[in-house]
Amino acid sequence: MSNDDDDYPDPSPEELGIGALFEEAPEPFHDLLAPPPDDMEELLPLMPQRTAAPQTWVVTVADAKFHWYDLIAGFPPVPDIRDPVGRHLRRMQFDLEATSEKRLLYFAISRPRVRFDPSRNTxxxxxxxxxxxxxLVGTEEKKDTLTIELTVPFAATLKKPTVVLTDQFITLNWGGLIEALSIHDLLQQYDNPYTFASEVQYVGQTKDPLGRLARARLTPVQRVHQRQSEDNDMLLLIQRMNVEVMSADGDPAELDVNQNPVATDMLLKDRIDVIECALIRYFEGPEMHGRSDKEADIRKQRVAEVALSNNLESFRIDLRLEEAGKYHDLHSRHTSVSRNHVIDCRVVDGNVIVERVPVPEKKS
Known part of the structure; x- marks a missing residue:
C-alpha cells in the first residue's frame, strides 16, 4: 500500500464535521450553575437532606496518577493495540475517558522536555x-545517560530483554512479556539525578459528559498546552480526593436518607466544586491565569452557595502522599516548590481565602 497519504496534514475539526461541536460546547465552569427549576422538579424527592451544625472539612488525596498529555494532543493516530506502545497509549486513553464520569481533580503540569536518544546505543x-x-535533556537537547536496574518480570522467558528506543518510548521484550514505558514513566519509576519540579499551570475538574479532556479538546487546557508545548512537556495529574466532614451532626453524606445516587452526587459536587476553587486560588493566584470575569463571578456565587447550604466554616487541603516521588514536587508562579502542600481555607463573601501551612519537608 502506498504511503502517499503521509504527506497530507491531519484533518481539521471543521473538515471532520465536528468543529461546531467544539464551538457549542459549554465552558467547563458552566457546570457550577444550578440547573433550571424544570429540570430539578422530578429530582426534588431525591435531593440531599442537610444538617444544621457548622462543618469543617479535612481534604486528603486518596490516589493520584500522572498521564502524559502531549501523547493525546493534536489528533494523534489511532493506537495500534497489536503494538506494545499502542497498547500503552490505549490504556492511558481508557483511564482518561473513565475520569469524565467521575468528580476528580486534575492539575495541568509542565516539566522540562526529556527524550530518549535513539541515535545512540543502550x-x-x-x-x-x-x-x-x-x-536528550531540555530544549537544548543536552546529551546525557541514565542507568537503571531492571527486575525480571514473572512472565519473562529471557534473562535480558531486547531493547528498542524511540524518542518517547522504551520497549523491553522479555520473550513472554513486552513492556513499553514512556520517558516520563521511566523517570517516575527509577531513581535519577534530575531535580526538576512540576509547575502547576491549570486546575480543573474531570467530570464532563462530553469527555473533552481525554480527547485533548478542552479549550482552556488546549491554551495552556499551546503556551507550553515548545519548551516543556505537559502532564495531567489526576487526583481522587477524600473529604472528612467534622460536625456535631456528623457527615450528611452518611445519613440513610442521602444514600440515593442524586443526593450522593450533589453532596460530592458541593465538596469538589469548592476544593477546585480553593486550589485554583492557591496555584493560579487571584488573576486565575486569565480566566474570564464571568467564570470568576460564577465561581464566587457557587462557593457562597455551598458555604451557606453546608454551614461550611473552614477546610484544610492536604496534598501530601505517602509514596510521592520527585514528580510530586509541585510549584507554580504563586507558590514555592514542595512535596508537602497543606492549605488552610476559609470562605469570605464567596471568596476562598487560602493560607499555606508550614510543614517539614520529607527527605527524598
Missing part, C-alpha cells in the same frame, strides 16, 4: 540487569 552492565539509556 548498554548493559557486566553480569547484571543494569541498563544505561541515552537521553
Amino acid at each position: 548498554s548493559w552492565g557486566f553480569f547484571s540487569l543494569k541498563l544505561t539509556v541515552p537521553l
Whole structure:
C-alpha cells in the first residue's frame, strides 16, 4: 500500500464535521450553575437532606496518577493495540475517558522536555540487569545517560530483554512479556539525578459528559498546552480526593436518607466544586491565569452557595502522599516548590481565602 497519504496534514475539526461541536460546547465552569427549576422538579424527592451544625472539612488525596498529555494532543493516530506502545497509549486513553464520569481533580503540569536518544546505543552492565539509556535533556537537547536496574518480570522467558528506543518510548521484550514505558514513566519509576519540579499551570475538574479532556479538546487546557508545548512537556495529574466532614451532626453524606445516587452526587459536587476553587486560588493566584470575569463571578456565587447550604466554616487541603516521588514536587508562579502542600481555607463573601501551612519537608 502506498504511503502517499503521509504527506497530507491531519484533518481539521471543521473538515471532520465536528468543529461546531467544539464551538457549542459549554465552558467547563458552566457546570457550577444550578440547573433550571424544570429540570430539578422530578429530582426534588431525591435531593440531599442537610444538617444544621457548622462543618469543617479535612481534604486528603486518596490516589493520584500522572498521564502524559502531549501523547493525546493534536489528533494523534489511532493506537495500534497489536503494538506494545499502542497498547500503552490505549490504556492511558481508557483511564482518561473513565475520569469524565467521575468528580476528580486534575492539575495541568509542565516539566522540562526529556527524550530518549535513539541515535545512540543502550548498554548493559557486566553480569547484571543494569541498563544505561541515552537521553536528550531540555530544549537544548543536552546529551546525557541514565542507568537503571531492571527486575525480571514473572512472565519473562529471557534473562535480558531486547531493547528498542524511540524518542518517547522504551520497549523491553522479555520473550513472554513486552513492556513499553514512556520517558516520563521511566523517570517516575527509577531513581535519577534530575531535580526538576512540576509547575502547576491549570486546575480543573474531570467530570464532563462530553469527555473533552481525554480527547485533548478542552479549550482552556488546549491554551495552556499551546503556551507550553515548545519548551516543556505537559502532564495531567489526576487526583481522587477524600473529604472528612467534622460536625456535631456528623457527615450528611452518611445519613440513610442521602444514600440515593442524586443526593450522593450533589453532596460530592458541593465538596469538589469548592476544593477546585480553593486550589485554583492557591496555584493560579487571584488573576486565575486569565480566566474570564464571568467564570470568576460564577465561581464566587457557587462557593457562597455551598458555604451557606453546608454551614461550611473552614477546610484544610492536604496534598501530601505517602509514596510521592520527585514528580510530586509541585510549584507554580504563586507558590514555592514542595512535596508537602497543606492549605488552610476559609470562605469570605464567596471568596476562598487560602493560607499555606508550614510543614517539614520529607527527605527524598
